[in-house]
Structure formats: structure tokens, C-alpha cells
Amino acid sequence: MNTVLKIAWRNIWRNKVRSFMVAAAITIGIWSGVFIVSFSNGLSNQRKDAMLKSMISHVQITNKDFLDKYEVKHLLKPTINLDAIGQNEHVLAASPRIKIMGAMASTARGSGALQLIAVNPELESQVTDMHTRLVEGEYLKGTKSKAIIIGQKLAEKLKTGLKKKVAIRFIDHNGNNRSESFKVVGIFKSISSKYDELTAFTRIDDMNKILGVEGEYHEVALWLDNLENAPGVVSQLQTQYPDYEVRDWKKVSPELGYTDDMMGMTLYIIIGIFMLALAGIIINTMLMAILERKRELGMILCVGMNKTKVFTMIMLETIMLSLIGGITGVALGYLTVSHFGNVGIDLSALEKGMESFGMSTMVYTEIPITDLVKITIIVFVVSLLAAIIPGRRAMKLKPAEAVRAI
Amino acid sequence: MSIISTKHLKKYYQDKSVTVKALNDVNFQVSEGEFTAIVGPSGSGKTTLLNIIGGLDSPTSGSVIIDGTEITNLSDNQLIDYRLKHIGFVFQAYNLIPVLTAKENVEFIMLMQNKPRDEREERANALLEAVGLKDQIKKRPGEMSGGQQQRVAVARALASKPRFVLADEPTANLDSTSTATLLDIMARLNKEENTTFIFSTHDQRVIDRARRVVTLEDGQIISDETR
Incomplete structure (x- = not known):
């Protein structure tokens, strides 16, 4: 296994320019993904926090009839x-x-x-x-x-x-x-x-x-110790006041709740798009590498390296190359997000448009560490899956033909 | 006693509507310690014969018996294991692993065989010394001449102590000095260690040094001369 690992590692660096370009492409892709997600998170969370603080609060107890007709008498x-x-x-x-x-x-x-x-x-x-x-x-x-x-x-x-x-x-x-x-x-x-x-x-x-x-x-607005406790408080108060409508912020402002839920999905959608591109880069690069090394792969199959080891070697090369780019991208993304999370990004040039959507012109990027860990795991899994195609291509080489390939 | 024996070996290819008879009823034996050249014009079946003996290709019919084992019945995995343990390969284009040093290339086969580190190092050093590359062990193929690379390839082929070495046009890419050096080394190994070498070649310099010359034409042996 050590030999396979050693050969795989050295193979990555036999074409330094190409490996660097691929790793750089992956790095830029992941970095952009992390930044876009954190920017969207910051925008959405700031909007949510501001809307909760200035208008909605966490929970509201309201007259049911008032909610139907908005008549003062209720x-x-x-x-x-x-x-x-x-x-x-x-x-x-x-x-x-x-x-x-x-x-x-x-x-x-x-x-x-x-x-x-x-x-x-x-x-x-x-x-x-x-x-x-x-x-x-x-x-x-x-x-x-x-x-x-x-x-x-x-x-x-x-x-x-x-x-x-x-x-x-x-x-x-x-x-x-x-x-x-x-x-x-x-x-x-x-x-x-x-x-x-x-x-x-x-x-x-x-x-x-x-x-x-x-x-x-008409209503009582409540501020809680933690937004996460809203569903529990709603449940308790609804039991306590069955004649009234007790709603958390998501129900009070479905649009805001929907946006919040969508942001969670956005992470996966954006990362999904970047991962598709990543898979394409990996597969293309590794297939090219296999084509270039056909004779060498033919030789190692001839002399007795079994197909599983050849497959493993290609998988390792692919995964290591992806992880170099992926981890660098996540690290760069983290640094960028930390920086702009502190100093913010000033979008005052877009003030009018942003205000009409209830958004602040100063956006502080934010991304939970768990999302960065998820992205790293996704990069690993995608590279693992993407490596299967070139790995199988290498396994299917006919040694006698490959060894004479020009 | 023969270590390789082929009986009624046939290999036919279908090229569109034409059946190409790459090997047509080849009966051929090789004894231990032979230094045999298989010669013939392009398309005569030399490489096909070497591929089938080496377990890299399967015949249309006939049998290949090596040390009493019928290898045409072996599964793919058994053939891989068989090649690893019993056959050394030398290729026309050297085919060393460019990211490994000369010594690592020689050790590579032994690593596949899970040989202990000490044994690997000792044998790799000895083989590289035997092919005259003791001072080149840390060099990678790209830093060596073609002749030196082919000598590393010979050392690699011998690393697993194979029953025989199959060399496909080993001198085709070498100049005359390198060819002479390589042939001297292989002849010495053949003589001193009784290593069996089977070459496919066009090269008259190799043919001149062979002790047995088998000539193929249109997939059939037309002469078998022992000197």
C-alpha cells in the first residue's frame, strides 16, 4: 500500500503545471462557493435579525379573528x-x-x-x-x-x-x-x-x-432568550391560551421563514453546482493523465500489479489532488469569511435597492464551521466518486496493448 | 527439460471479414538456461507468441504449459500472480516508472511480492551492480540514457528471480554501444545464473549472440536453429 501511495503522490507532481492548475481551479471553485454561501448567509441572517428586532419579534400571541379580517374590534x-x-x-x-x-x-x-x-x-x-x-x-x-x-x-x-x-x-x-x-x-x-x-x-x-x-x-409580541426556543414556547403558550393564535416568527412572516429555510438549501445548491464542475475537472484531468501514462500502466499490469492496486493508485492520485485544492479552498474561504465577517462588505452603492428588500447595506459574511466541515467532506466524496471513472478506465487497460501504446 | 512448451498454438484475429492467422499451429519448447531469439518479419507472430507465453494474451486454441502448469486455464488474477512470480519482462521502450528511482524501479516487483525491506534492498543493489549501474541507483529514468534505462529494466525483470525473461525488441531503441553492453550483461546473467532469456527481435546483433534462433513467418515456425 505504501508503494501505491508513494507512486500516486509522486505521479501528481510529475506534471507540476497541470496539477497546479487543477488544484488552483478546485481551490478557486471551493473558495468562491464558501464566499458566496457566507455572503448569502450574512445577508439573510442580518435581514432576519433586523426584521425580528425591528418588526416581528420572536413570538406573537394574536386574536384569531383579528388575523382573519384585521378589524380593530377583534x-x-x-x-x-x-x-x-x-x-x-x-x-x-x-x-x-x-x-x-x-x-x-x-x-x-x-x-x-x-x-x-x-x-x-x-x-x-x-x-x-x-x-x-x-x-x-x-x-x-x-x-x-x-x-x-x-x-x-x-x-x-x-x-x-x-x-x-x-x-x-x-x-x-x-x-x-x-x-x-x-x-x-x-x-x-x-x-x-x-x-x-x-x-x-x-x-x-x-x-x-x-x-x-x-x-x-390585538397581540402580544414576545422576545425570547434564544430563537431556537420559539417552537417550544409557542407550544406551551398555545396550550395555555387555546383561544388565541400563538405563532413563532416563521409563521408571523412566512416569507422570512421561507428565505431562512432557502438559505440552508442554497448552501447545497451552490456547493452542488461547484461540485459538478469539480467532478468534471477531476475526471477530465485524470483521464488525460491515464492516456499519457498508458504504456506505464500497461507495464505495471504486465509485471504483476493487480487491477485493484492500479485502481487504488488512480483513486489515491485523484483524491489527493482534489483534497489539496479542496482544503486550500476551504481554508482560504474561511480566512476570507472571517475577515469580511469582522470588517463587513459595504454595499452602499446599492442602498436603494437593498433597502426596499429590507437588507442592510453593510454585509457581514458568516458561515458555520459545520458547513465548512460539510464542504470538505463533500469535496472528498465527490473526488472519490469522480475518481471511479478514471480508475475503472485504468483497470480496463489491456496490458499487452497498453504497453506498446504510442 | 523444457520449462515452456506450446502445443498446436493458434491465434486468429478477425479483421473485418478476413481471418488473420497470427499464430498457426506453433509447437515450441524452451529449456532452462536457453538464450533464444525469436525472429521474423513484422506481422510474423513474434510478439503474439511472447504475449501468449507471458500470459498477456490468450490463444484461440492450443496449450501453453509452463513448468507443468497449463496457463491458458488460469483466471485473470491467477495470471497476474503467475506473471509476478515466474516471468520477467523487458520492453522495447524500457517502460520504467518515471517517478521512481532506478533502485525503486527494481524494488517495485519485490514490493508487489511483499518481500522484506532488507531482502529488497540487497537484491536491488546487487542487480543494479550486475548491470553496471551501482552509481546510478538514486537517479530517476529521466536522468538516465536509453541504454542505462534498459539495463535498469533488465535488473527489474530479474528482481523476482523469474523462471524466464521475455524481452520484446529490447535493443530496438538503443545505439550499438548500449546494445553491446546490454547483450553482454544478459549473456553473462544467462551463463552465470542460468537465467533463461527469450527475445523477439529484428536486430542482427541480438540474433548473432543468441544460441538458438527460432524463425517465424506467417504465424508458423519455419526454422529452429540451435548453435
């Missing part, structure tokens, strides 16, 4: 005990919300549709980070009148600004048309320009007064 009755929910070991914070969907905001110079979300500023700050995304003003503080914060895009659309009044029309819980005036106390800019164009926040106390209700709301 409030949570009886009121959910927020303290009891807060005692769940995985729940870090809970924030009640009243949501007015399909409202219309207008000023003297503009109008636009929006969803008005009424929150308890203190509790909401523990569940979402909207309070950190203000570009002007303060987060629902400092005024006695009905305060509102609106998205930057909406402010532009309404041609309004801080301390200006905005009239909001909506259908209240009694089915009456209502028009209320709010004072703009802050303007926010989230990661999604679409969200900014369609969303405004007010205080739940103000909304309670407007609606004439006390301690009722």
Missing part, C-alpha cells in the same frame, strides 16, 4: 396576563400592541396608507429596537398630546416633519369612521424602506383613550 379578551407570560423561563420580554390596519394618514400636502401600531414604549423597547432607529426626534416621549413616530419614507410622502400634525383616519372597534390628529415626535428609518413608508407607532395609552378600552390589545 381585541384580546379576556386580557392576557403579561406577568404570567413573563414568568415563562424563555420569555425575556412581552409587549402588547394594538394594530390599526388599513388606516389613511394625511397632511395638508400629502396622504398615504399605513398601519398604525400602538405600543407601550417601555415594554416595546424590550421587544423591538425601533427606539434605536430614530433619525429625528424622540421615541414616543416628551409630549402630552397624542404622539406618533412615522417612517422616514412616510414623512417624505406626507411632506411632514417633527412637531407637525398628521391626521389619521380609520375604522374603530365599533365600526365607526374615526379621524384623529397625532403630533409627529419622531421619524425612524428601519432596514426596509417599504416598512418605513407604511408604518407609524403611537402610544397604547393614547389609543386606549381613543378607542375607549382599557388593557385590551
Whole structure:
């Protein structure tokens, strides 16, 4: 076996330029694959984290009827005990919300549709980070009148600004048309320009007064200690509150959940494409090498090396060549991902397009070590499979003919 | 006593609609210690005969008996083992493994036979000394002349202590000096160690040194001259 291994290793280096080119092609392929996957991961995870932090939270408890029709009248009755929910070991914070969907905001110079979300500023700050995304003003503080914060895009659309009044029309819980005036106390800019164009926040106390209700709301948003615990918490709370709909973030935002699931598959799709190319390179190179060494292979078959050893030798050559390129590619990929994971990739040139998709313009690449290990294993398996074709070709050589090959 | 015996050996090829009789009823024996040249024009069947004796090809009919064993009945794996243990090969184009040194090339056969390291090294050194390449053992084939490479090939052929050596046009690529040196070495090994050599050749210099010359034409032996 040592001899076969030694010959296989030396054979790789008998045509240094070709072996180097093949190893380099594999390295570049794997490196690109790792980078693309980590870039997609970074983009997707940042978007997911930002959406969870600024809009969705981890889990929501919602009135079932409200989810069907989004009518204001479907409030949570009886009121959910927020303290009891807060005692769940995985729940870090809970924030009640009243949501007015399909409202219309207008000023003297503009109008636009929006969803008005009424929150308890203190509790909401523990569940979402909207309070950190203000570009002007303060987060629902400092005024006695009905305060509102609106998205930057909406402010532009309404041609309004801080301390200006905005009239909001909506259908209240009694089915009456209502028009209320709010004072703009802050303007926010989230990661999604679409969200900014369609969303405004007010205080739940103000909304309670407007609606004439006390301690009722449409949903409770929860922030957990770990996203992974969401399914377990959903299951517990659903048992506890069977009349309400308890949903984790994937159910609240199926599009986001789908994107997250797709990213997992993307790794395999991208790596799969690179692996097909890798297999093609390996098979082509090794078949060429066998053609060049036909006489030599014929000789070793003539003098008594059995076909299994010849097959093993070709397999070893192929696997070693692939692993040299593959491991170098994974290592380079890891270094690149680590670097851009720290400093980020600035895509501010694409700011408008990315914001409309809710993506940050600074992308921090990320890839789990387990994925790098998976890629290395996949490279090994692919090279093993790709080696079978040239290995079989070598085995099938007829020694008497091969030894005289020109 | 003959170590190789062929009886009514026939090898026919089908070339489109024509049947080519590469060997046609060849009866041929080789005794231990012979230094035999098989000669004949191109297409006379020399190489086919050597291939069949060497277990690299199978006859259409007839038998090949080596040391009492009918080798045409052996399986592929048995033939590989048989070649490894009983036959040394020398090829026209040397066919050394370019990534191994001269010594490693000679040891290669013994490695296949799982011979212990000490025995391998001792025999490889002795054989390379016998072919006059004691000072070239660390060189790779690409660093040696054609004549030197063929001498390494002879050393390799003898490494497994084969019953006989089949040499297919061993001097075809060599100049006259290298040919003379190679023939001297093989003749000495034949004489001193009683190694049996069977050559297929066109080369008059080889024919002149052979003690037996078998001439083939159209797949048949037309003369068998012992000197």
C-alpha cells in the first residue's frame, strides 16, 4: 500500500503545471462557493435579525379573528396576563400592541396608507429596537398630546416633519369612521424602506383613550432568550391560551421563514453546482493523465500489479489532488469569511435597492464551521466518486496493448 | 527439460471479414538456461507468441504449459500472480516508472511480492551492480540514457528471480554501444545464473549472440536453429 501511495503522490507532481492548475481551479471553485454561501448567509441572517428586532419579534400571541379580517374590534379578551407570560423561563420580554390596519394618514400636502401600531414604549423597547432607529426626534416621549413616530419614507410622502400634525383616519372597534390628529415626535428609518413608508407607532395609552378600552390589545409580541426556543414556547403558550393564535416568527412572516429555510438549501445548491464542475475537472484531468501514462500502466499490469492496486493508485492520485485544492479552498474561504465577517462588505452603492428588500447595506459574511466541515467532506466524496471513472478506465487497460501504446 | 512448451498454438484475429492467422499451429519448447531469439518479419507472430507465453494474451486454441502448469486455464488474477512470480519482462521502450528511482524501479516487483525491506534492498543493489549501474541507483529514468534505462529494466525483470525473461525488441531503441553492453550483461546473467532469456527481435546483433534462433513467418515456425 505504501508503494501505491508513494507512486500516486509522486505521479501528481510529475506534471507540476497541470496539477497546479487543477488544484488552483478546485481551490478557486471551493473558495468562491464558501464566499458566496457566507455572503448569502450574512445577508439573510442580518435581514432576519433586523426584521425580528425591528418588526416581528420572536413570538406573537394574536386574536384569531383579528388575523382573519384585521378589524380593530377583534381585541384580546379576556386580557392576557403579561406577568404570567413573563414568568415563562424563555420569555425575556412581552409587549402588547394594538394594530390599526388599513388606516389613511394625511397632511395638508400629502396622504398615504399605513398601519398604525400602538405600543407601550417601555415594554416595546424590550421587544423591538425601533427606539434605536430614530433619525429625528424622540421615541414616543416628551409630549402630552397624542404622539406618533412615522417612517422616514412616510414623512417624505406626507411632506411632514417633527412637531407637525398628521391626521389619521380609520375604522374603530365599533365600526365607526374615526379621524384623529397625532403630533409627529419622531421619524425612524428601519432596514426596509417599504416598512418605513407604511408604518407609524403611537402610544397604547393614547389609543386606549381613543378607542375607549382599557388593557385590551390585538397581540402580544414576545422576545425570547434564544430563537431556537420559539417552537417550544409557542407550544406551551398555545396550550395555555387555546383561544388565541400563538405563532413563532416563521409563521408571523412566512416569507422570512421561507428565505431562512432557502438559505440552508442554497448552501447545497451552490456547493452542488461547484461540485459538478469539480467532478468534471477531476475526471477530465485524470483521464488525460491515464492516456499519457498508458504504456506505464500497461507495464505495471504486465509485471504483476493487480487491477485493484492500479485502481487504488488512480483513486489515491485523484483524491489527493482534489483534497489539496479542496482544503486550500476551504481554508482560504474561511480566512476570507472571517475577515469580511469582522470588517463587513459595504454595499452602499446599492442602498436603494437593498433597502426596499429590507437588507442592510453593510454585509457581514458568516458561515458555520459545520458547513465548512460539510464542504470538505463533500469535496472528498465527490473526488472519490469522480475518481471511479478514471480508475475503472485504468483497470480496463489491456496490458499487452497498453504497453506498446504510442 | 523444457520449462515452456506450446502445443498446436493458434491465434486468429478477425479483421473485418478476413481471418488473420497470427499464430498457426506453433509447437515450441524452451529449456532452462536457453538464450533464444525469436525472429521474423513484422506481422510474423513474434510478439503474439511472447504475449501468449507471458500470459498477456490468450490463444484461440492450443496449450501453453509452463513448468507443468497449463496457463491458458488460469483466471485473470491467477495470471497476474503467475506473471509476478515466474516471468520477467523487458520492453522495447524500457517502460520504467518515471517517478521512481532506478533502485525503486527494481524494488517495485519485490514490493508487489511483499518481500522484506532488507531482502529488497540487497537484491536491488546487487542487480543494479550486475548491470553496471551501482552509481546510478538514486537517479530517476529521466536522468538516465536509453541504454542505462534498459539495463535498469533488465535488473527489474530479474528482481523476482523469474523462471524466464521475455524481452520484446529490447535493443530496438538503443545505439550499438548500449546494445553491446546490454547483450553482454544478459549473456553473462544467462551463463552465470542460468537465467533463461527469450527475445523477439529484428536486430542482427541480438540474433548473432543468441544460441538458438527460432524463425517465424506467417504465424508458423519455419526454422529452429540451435548453435
